[in-house]
Amino acid sequence: MAAPKEVGGYKLGKLIIEGKTKQVFDLPEQPGHCLLLNKDRITAGDGVKAHDLEGKAAISNQTNAKVFEILKAAGINTAFVKIASPTAFVSKKCDMIPIEWVTRRLATGSFLKRNPGVPEGFRFTPPKQETFFKDDANHDPQWSEEQIVSANFKINGLTIGQDEVDYMRRATILVFEILEKAWALRDCALIDMKIEFGVDPEGNILLADVIDSDSWRLWPSGDKRLMVDKQVYRNLTTVTAADLDTVKRNFAWVKDQLDHLKPTVHHKVVVFMGSPADQEHCQKIAKAARELGLDVDLRVTSAHKATEETLRIMQQYEDTHGALVFIAVAGRSNGLGPVLSGNTSYPVINCPPPSDKMVQDIWSSLSVPSGLGCATVIYPDSAALMAAQIIGLQDYLVWARLRVKQLHMAAALRQADKKLRNQV
Template identity: 90%
Template sequence: MSYPKEVGGHKLGKLIIEGKTKQVFDLPENPGLCLLLNKDRITAGDGVKAHDLEGKAAISNQTNAKVFEILQATGLKTSFVKQVSPTAFLSRKCEMIPIEWVTRRLATGSFLKRNPGVPEGFRFCPPKQETFFKDDANHDPQWSEEQIVCAKFKFNGLVIGQDEVDYMRKATILVFEILEKAWALRDCALIDMKIEFGVDTEGNIVLADVIDSDSWRLWPSGDKRLMVDKQVYRNLSTVTAADLETVKRNFNWVKEQLDHLKPTIHHKVVVFMGSPADQEHCQKIAKSARDLGLDVDLRVTSAHKATEETLRIMQQYEDTHGALVFIAVAGRSNGLGPVLSGNTSYPVINCPPPSDKMVQDIWSSLSVPSGLGCATVIYPDSAALMAAQIIGLQDYLVWARLRVKQLEMATSLRHADQKLRNLSV
């Protein structure tokens, strides 16, 4: 069989692996990368049912690229690099972990067969997570986490133990919840989905492989009768050209909807400083907030010395932004935060600047008059995190960045603990 020599301007090396719906090629000029080329092919039942479907490769490739762009915007570690042609994309080289990680929000499909007595549509809260060993000959049997740990898989020098399994479980559920929130913007219910992980050349576990309409169940308006995923194809006892056209039309609809899954609300975090002398403290708040993907403005005004001007600036932001948080930076007698809080329905966070009289000064931020609801934190990163939590109520990408940050912090602690356990005394 002959293979292409070049795709998207990239010279192809040897075929690394070929699956039912894609080929993976080495890239001699980019040793750390590989190229995944999709096929115009749709399969089900471990390949028992299979048909050519012209145009599917391009639809799947674009769907995958859009999904990974959403996930990468949250800071999640993935192997995806970029789309390089209508049917191909670049990926970091990984050794794939042979486990499918499945997350379910509603009980349906194979779950019902394996768990008689559970009614279809039973809602899992939190989402149900399951693992399956990739083995076509045995129809991908379900595995427990204990089986994965005891298999002692080793990829790119990394042994898959309990810590690694814990990370993949948490990341799997997080990926589902991110995409669930994204699809909710189009009134589509993400019912379940499967993902896979790989270990890159540096020994890091990353989300890998492909995420497209083969990977999930998606029900517009939460109605199973409106399903637009591969289950439509799986359910066909006979497959006509018209049936294949319907499947292709569904897949194309999904691809087009992904263009509308970005948050539409315009947010802003406004840091008011009572004096230019507080600029260094405010820049720290701004940096931490921007690292979380927040849009930040810095303003200088005094509630005591320029009350009317302070309220005028505040009003300008209220008139032009849907999701809005004010952060007040004022020492000594903090009138800035309480004045803002008393004149807006948006949240206000006090974050007084450092001072040798901090203990005395902070009481003006903590002891506010009745009827006011401004919060108080001391550290710049705490103010940024609190603002992100508030904005994240309306912007799922900001919410997701916080969740990814929590996941990475927990992982770094596990790594530190692991190193300590491995030290020889």
């Protein structure tokens, strides 16, 4: 494939690397970035089987972009930036870690060959994670975590040790679970998938390379006979033009289905404050909630002084939202949370504002009449997190942002511990 000089208005620099299905070019006018150009090429068996497939580059490019947009919306750190042309996209420049990270929900394919006695369809709970060293000459041998750590890879100044392996393992499983939940919206079972990571010049580990229909097994309705992924091509002993058309239609179908993987639930978190004086506290709740992707409204009303108005506002939200959480901010004989809880079937969270009588205010929120189910938290971010956990039961992107937050907190602790260990 001849090297072009310009793609999508981007002037290309040197060819950094060329693989079986893509080329990677430097972007001299975009420091720190590169361009990945897909090929109209499909391969299998380390390139032993290969065919031209007109239109595949554009389908793969769109599929990859849609997948990465989902993952970026969830908060995953990725190298993907944006589509540059119908067949190319811009990425942050990073050096690749030569490991394929594979996650499996069901036992099939090569796993069965390597693990005789395990029946096809055996379900892994939690998902099983495997690693393979990228080495075409030796057919990408499976590696243990100990082998990866012992290899002492130095990528863009970062040594890949146990801390980095632990992060990538957790991130790999999380990426799979996010996309698994997304595909479930279209009654498609994500069976397994592979991803790769790179390290940017600042030493950050990023989800990189490409995720398209070459990257996973996808079975509509969980039925292997309906597979729409690259395995259809792998299974062909002879390849006709009609076979290639079938593969292309499958890939195009997957690309189109990705447009329907956004959460369909219409959610709202409503923060009721008993007094305008509580607005600062409520704004902190709203800020933390919005950072988790929640849609938040702030309202001022008093259950004691304007009971009918409070219930009217509550009922308006009940009539227009499928997933709904009320947060009651009131102290001094909190009636707001209990009144809401006694008149709605949606969850209510008490989060009293700070005051010099905090102990009494908390007790007021905790000691509610029988038959009421208010929860009570003290801190604004705790109220936001609890609301997100409730909404996340129906919205996989909110669920994913919570999981990513946990991943990043754990990684930050590991990095702080690593820095301290290195000082000793």
